[in-house]
Amino acid sequence: MAKAATKPVAKSAAQPAKIPSEDLIRHYRDMLLIRRFEEKAGQLYGMGLIGGFCHLYIGQEAVVVGMQAAAEEGDTVITSYRDHGHMLACGMDPKGVMAELTGRAGGYSKGKGGSMHMFSAEKKFYGGHGIVGAQVPLGTGLGFAHKYKKDGKVAMVYLGDGAVNQGQVYEAFNMAALWKLPVVYVIENNKYAMGTSVQRSAAGTKLCDRGLAYGIPGEQVDGMDVAAVRAAAAKALGRARDGEGPTILEMMTYRYRGHSMSDPAKYRTKEEVAKMRQEHDPIDRLRERLLAEKHIDENGLKNMDREVKDLISQATEFAQASPEPDPAELYTDVLIDLETVRA
Amino acid sequence: MSTQVLMPALSPTMTEGKLSKWLKAKGDAVKAGDILAEIETDKATMEVEAVDEGVLEQILVPEGTENVAVNTPIAVLRGEDEAEGAAPAPATAPKPAVKAEAPKAEAPKAEAKAPAPAKPAAVPQAAEPEYSGPTATQTVREALRDAMAEEMRRDDKVFLMGEEVAEYQGAYKVSQGLLEEFGPTRVIDTPITEHGFAGLGVGAAFSGLKPIVEFMTFNFSMQAIDQIVNSAAKTNYMSGGQMGSPIVFRGPNGAASRVAAQHSQCYASWYAHIPGLKVVAPWSAADAKGLLKSAIRDPNPVIFLENEMLYGQSFEVPQDKDWIVPIGKAKVVRPGNQVTITAFSRMVGVALEAAELLAKEGIDAEVIDLRTIRPLDTATIVASVKKTNRLVSVEEGWPFAGIGSEMAAVMMEQAFDYLDAPVARVAGVDVPMPYAANLEKLALPQAAQIAEAAKQVCYR
Numbered sequence: 001m002a003k004a005a006t007k008p009v010a011k012s013a014a015q016p017a018k019i020p021s022e023d024l025i026r027h028y029r030d031m032l033l034i035r036r037f038e039e040k041a042g043q044l045y046g047m048g049l050i051g052g053f054c055h056l057y058i059g060q061e062a063v064v065v066g067m068q069a070a071a072e073e074g075d076t077v078i079t080s081y082r083d084h085g086h087m088l089a090c091g092m093d094p095k096g097v098m099a100e101l102t103g104r105a106g107g108y109s110k111g112k113g114g115s116m117h118m119f120s121a122e123k124k125f126y127g128g129h130g131i132v133g134a135q136v137p138l139g140t141g142l143g144f145a146h147k148y149k150k151d152g153k154v155a156m157v158y159l160g161d162g163a164v165n166q167g168q169v170y171e172a173f174n175m176a177a178l179w180k181l182p183v184v185y186v187i188e189n190n191k192y193a194m195g196t197s198v199q200r201s202a203a204g205t206k207l208c209d210r211g212l213a214y215g216i217p218g219e220q221v222d223g224m225d226v227a228a229v230r231a232a233a234a235k236a237l238g239r240a241r242d243g244e245g246p247t248i249l250e251m252m253t254y255r256y257r258g259h260s261m262s263d264p265a266k267y268r269t270k271e272e273v274a275k276m277r278q279e280h281d282p283i284d285r286l287r288e289r290l291l292a293e294k295h296i297d298e299n300g301l302k303n304m305d306r307e308v309k310d311l312i313s314q315a316t317e318f319a320q321a322s323p324e325p326d327p328a329e330l331y332t333d334v335l336i337d338l339e340t341v342r343a
Numbered sequence: 344m345s346t347q348v349l350m351p352a353l354s355p356t357m358t359e360g361k362l363s364k365w366l367k368a369k370g371d372a373v374k375a376g377d378i379l380a381e382i383e384t385d386k387a388t389m390e391v392e393a394v395d396e397g398v399l400e401q402i403l404v405p406e407g408t409e410n411v412a413v414n415t416p417i418a419v420l421r422g423e424d425e426a427e428g429a430a431p432a433p434a435t436a437p438k439p440a441v442k443a444e445a446p447k448a449e450a451p452k453a454e455a456k457a458p459a460p461a462k463p464a465a466v467p468q469a470a471e472p473e474y475s476g477p478t479a480t481q482t483v484r485e486a487l488r489d490a491m492a493e494e495m496r497r498d499d500k501v502f503l504m505g506e507e508v509a510e511y512q513g514a515y516k517v518s519q520g521l522l523e524e525f526g527p528t529r530v531i532d533t534p535i536t537e538h539g540f541a542g543l544g545v546g547a548a549f550s551g552l553k554p555i556v557e558f559m560t561f562n563f564s565m566q567a568i569d570q571i572v573n574s575a576a577k578t579n580y581m582s583g584g585q586m587g588s589p590i591v592f593r594g595p596n597g598a599a600s601r602v603a604a605q606h607s608q609c610y611a612s613w614y615a616h617i618p619g620l621k622v623v624a625p626w627s628a629a630d631a632k633g634l635l636k637s638a639i640r641d642p643n644p645v646i647f648l649e650n651e652m653l654y655g656q657s658f659e660v661p662q663d664k665d666w667i668v669p670i671g672k673a674k675v676v677r678p679g680n681q682v683t684i685t686a687f688s689r690m691v692g693v694a695l696e697a698a699e700l701l702a703k704e705g706i707d708a709e710v711i712d713l714r715t716i717r718p719l720d721t722a723t724i725v726a727s728v729k730k731t732n733r734l735v736s737v738e739e740g741w742p743f744a745g746i747g748s749e750m751a752a753v754m755m756e757q758a759f760d761y762l763d764a765p766v767a768r769v770a771g772v773d774v775p776m777p778y779a780a781n782l783e784k785l786a787l788p789q790a791a792q793i794a795e796a797a798k799q800v801c802y803r
Contacts, residue, residue, distance in 0.1 A: 035375075039376060039392065039394045042351075042394070043394045045351075045352070046349065046350075046352050046413075047349060047351070047352070047414060048352055048413065048414070051355055052355065058376075076550065078546070108582075109581055109582050109583035109585075110583035110584075111583075112581060112583055113581040113583065117581035117582070119578070119583075119585050119586050120585070121582075121586055126550070126586070127578070127581075127582070127586075128581075129574070130573070131573050131574075134542060134569060134573060134574055136542070137539045137540075137542025137543050137545075137546065137570065138542050138543075138545055138549065138570075138574055139546060140539075140543050140546060141545060141546020141547040141548070141550075142549065142550050144543055144546070144547050145546070145547045145550040145551070145552050146550075148547070149552075167538065168538045168542060171534075171536040171539025171540075171542075172539050172542065172543065174534055174539070175533065175536065175539055175540065261353055261354065262354035262355075262387075264387025264388060266387070332584065333582075334618050334619055335579070335619065336579060336584075336642040336643055338642065
């Protein structure tokens with residue numbers, strides 16, 4: 001997906017920047033693509049075409065779309081295993097992502113990584129990591145590399161409300177603040193770490209304050225509102241680019257589906273989920289705004305629905321038609337051959 | 344076009360479930376994401392969401408039906424652009440298609456029938472070049488420092504980070520002078536935060552830098568082992584070859600002196616277990632320098648095991664900055680005909696002492712310095728055993744699942760017909776390292792023990 005054409009100007013959250021019409025429309029389309037992709041992934045999982053763990057991003061789309069809206073070409077992204085939305089938002093091809101989910105040769109990792117472990121060096125997406133919290137030091141290392149290379153880029157490091165209780169997160173916060181690394185930590189607070197609510201796992205539930213001891217400023221953001229996310233992202237990315245170091249953005253969001261596909265979701269009520277969907281859905285909210293402010297009409301939205309649906313159909317077909325990896329692939333990519341590197 | 348809604352599987356093990364409730368009725372308009380029905384398994388109640396838009400034209404399985412098999416059509420959804428009453432499109436054969444491809448149930452059988460893919464032959468290792476240039480007498484400590492300095496001059500992507508590596512000049516003075524030459528952006532003091540800085544180093548390596556991460560001792564690498572194993576070693580594989588980690592983790596390994604259990608253990612076997620890592624453990628200063636240079640240039644993560652007791656020992660070291668020692672090559676450090684003794688790191692010196700003891704008793708031992716633990720240079724070991732027909736493996740680490748165990752397995756697989764005696768293992772005693780001087784000595788392999796083991800395999 002395209003990134004913001006110009007460097008966004010930092011604005012306070014209270015007074016959101018005026019977002020151009022074409023940007024709003026693009027954000028809607030990007031969120032819709034993620035939603036439809038994830039619904040299809042859920043369906044393919046139900047059909048047995050996707051195996052193992054599969055963590056869907058439905059409900060949280062505004063977070064990654066809003067962050068990418070404020071990012072520049074060359075900024076890097078890393079996240080945990082709920083990663084399909086991040087990959088699509090980084091511009092990775094839905095075909096390659098879906099084919100990785102089905103474990104096929106056409107997948108981004110040739111079928112060897114699966115849902116939780118996908119990467120694109122070209123699109124600056126550094127995974128897709130399966131160990132809760134491990135991506136935080138890794139992403140801080142991406143920020144370290146930006147500073148070392150003096151390339152003016154920023155690392156966006158996503159973590160969940162569960163990961164904030166991992167010790168290595170604070171080791172990373174300390175170094176990022178100490179060395180003023182260009183990093184934005186994006187806590188996607190969807191209220192539940194698997195089945196344990198933030199209230200039951202965190203002493204001190206305002207997660208954006210977790211960096212205060214290191215002097216890292218934090219902000220709570222309405223993660224169900226793409227415009228609010230974009231405004232907060234622009235400010236935090238600007239700080240990092242100006243050499244002022246890391247920021248923590250706590251995105252207040254919600255996942256409609258279970259933690260993974262096999263989650264019966266007994267830890268929350270159906271009414272709670274339904275209320276979030278009805279009153280806070282990021283896609284419905286933006287749709288209403290687009291129509292109310294006449295950025296687009298119903299017909300335009302319908303065409304966009306069709307375009308997205310076609311993309312998902314193509315991805316689904318590709319993901320089923322692509323062959324399983326050649327058995328010889330079992331042994332490749334364990335080590336990089338020194339001779340290959342020299343050549 | 345009409346589409347069939349299929350009974351979904353909600354976990355990899357689910358085969359059937361109860362359709363407990365329909366939340367939409369025939370004729371209802373349905374949007375993607377709407378909840379259509381509830382299904383129950385023995386474990387949970389779950390919701391079935393619509394993936395497509397349309398009108399619910401037919402309910403094929405009434406609510407309350409038990410034991411509905413996964414992938415059974417449960418309803419028909421008519422597309423929005425289609426006239427009412429149009430014949431439902433024939434199922435786009437999802438069921439047979441799924442069956443044919445179902446990876447879970449059928450994969451094991453298919454695998455059992457399919458011929459096992461050929462494991463690629465071991466890559467022949469580059470021959471070690473003969474060196475005839477100038478040498479100087481240096482300690483292992485100086486050789487390691489020179490290796491880092493030469494590689495940092497050669498490639499500005501190489502940097503050193505760790506606890507006390509910069510201003511303190513290294514806890515064991517290995518990085519002496521590097522801060523002065525390369526400055527604080529390339530020689531970086533970290534907080535005491537192994538898990539964090541190991542992960543940070545791997546992330547920097549993903550984006551093309553070449554970090555040297557020093558652990559003050561490898562004992563502290565256990566704090567960081569998740570990042571070493573799960574992030575550094577596996578990412579190239581998990582990314583289909585897109586994202587390697589050209590990183591060196593180095594520092595003293597094994598027993599030092601009187602520092603007891605938590606500061607005295609050998610990690611060779613731990614890290615050698617992991618595909619995606621290379622593990623190097625040199626003895627001499629020349630090999631320390633040549634192998635560290637190779638490790639820094641290597642595109643893969645390398646575990647570089649040093650030894651505090653060797654830091655002050657002196658050896659002749661080549662002084663050509665382009666001279667390196669290839670990873671994956673063992674070295675015969677004492678030729679002999681009657682018994683082969685393999686060792687690595689500090690134990691090479693102890694094995695050479697044992698060989699002297701054996702010589703006095705008329706036994707001619709060949710001593711091999713493994714130098715690299717993974718990939719293991721089995722060719723050199725097998726060639727030696729074909730000559731001597733006997734092998735004694737020496738290591739400081741514990742015996743269980745140790746390097747000696749691997750050595751015994753390799754001999755069974757590759758030199759069984761040449762063995763005149765079972766492989767003997769001399770290893771650290773299978774206890775945490777004690778503090779008391781006498782107990783500590785008893786816990787580590789001694790030359791006399793190695794000589795005794797060699798005599799046993801020679802039936803003397």
